[in-house]
Amino acid sequence: MFSSLTDFMIVDIFVSHFGQLMEGLKFTFQLTIVSMICGTTLGVLLALGRTFGKKPVSWLCTAYIELIRGTPMLAQLFILYFALPPYGIKLSAVTVAYLGFTLNVAAYQAEYTRGSIEAVGEDQFKAAASLGMGHWQTVFYVVLPQAVRWSIPAWTNEFIYLLKFTSLAYMIGAPDLLTQGKLIASRNYQFFRVYLIVGIIYLVIVLAATWIIGKIEKKIEIPGFGHQKRP
């Protein structure tokens, strides 16, 4: 068993399928980044709706968030992919992957953001009011910028998590890294070696992303936020 790990077949497989693996990796990146950006944007809106919206709006946002967070992601993908076509909505695996992950990320990001919004102190609202700021001005110029600062660690954590979690797209056959691995293995029957390669690639990109994000977080950190204690 150990010898099979040290043999050179792994290298051979990696080299000969490099193009296909990178195709998969490219899709994994695209899926992660697009659903992260769209999902976070939607998530911030949901958090604002839940916290500051009028009752029906707040209720709708809450219902959405709880529905998504309360059901398995896989079930959500299957519903979008298998349960919609009978109603005339036919979406490709790629579209379902983008849509499904965006909708899922939004619900989680909404909750992180809401937590941060609620952590913004009463004094900030009073100070804004004393300058004559309106409600939404206060939200956009005072509360949200601070909430976003507090949310950054949770957001970046979600990004790292999502890099691996997007492998769930494999279940509907979207062409991500894991799907490409499966395709390669089903032809050469080297399941163990191929999945090992795929695992190593995930590990490398996750470690690299963690390192890069750490640098970025440090760069955009301002005194009073981030790793220091709250003011």
Added chain:
Amino acid sequence: MPDKPLLEIKNLKKSFGDNLVLDGISFSLNGGETKVIIGPSGTGKSTILKSINRLVEPDDGEIWLEDTEIISCRHINAIRQQIGYVFQDFGLFHHLTVLKNVMIGLTRVKKIPKEEAMKKARYQLDRVGLSGTEHQYPAQLSGGQKQRVAIARALAMEPKLMLFDEPTSALDPELIGEVLTVMKELADSKMTMLVVTHEMGFARSVSDEIIFIEKGSIVEQGPPEKMFRHPVHDRTKEFLFKLEDLYGEGSG
């Protein structure tokens, strides 16, 4: 003396639940005057200030800022722009630099162009002795500096009236002086000021009148000399005596 006071409060009442906090407060403030409100904790001093810019909604009474009645006013944000408010806990925006803290009211509320807002902000920062801190964040400042930024931020709006809500109560003793000095200079420049404080030295040397409040009512009011030397009510005498004992006279 102007014919009409800048601020006039008539029969102001406020309860929180069963707790009657303000039981018919009336007084007025002429342009350029500084009045200090003193009294034991929990007697509604801050509630008066908060009522003036409607951070608290009063139950009854009238508050006139020149020709505008504030309690019934539908455009409260327009009123708030004319009233500077300095909080006990500073209320600086944590995510903005000192300069942007002072600018934000000008650019976002008054819609003044950025260049002009920056000029005004720098002028006010210079006035409170904080030139050079423009690009620091609130977390990097001392309490006294934070409060001076807060004062600069309020002044930048060019208010008709400045309200100070225990501006030195959250400060370490050695930082109180720098804030009181700024406030004294403001009073000397004929800013109209209403100050809630326990700093008797400030009250005595700066204010035109001291208003002593207890249990939601004005017990006594008058010029500092009269209040300190010949208070009419025993309660006033007792309170001032206690405060001087606690805080001393010299801190202003």
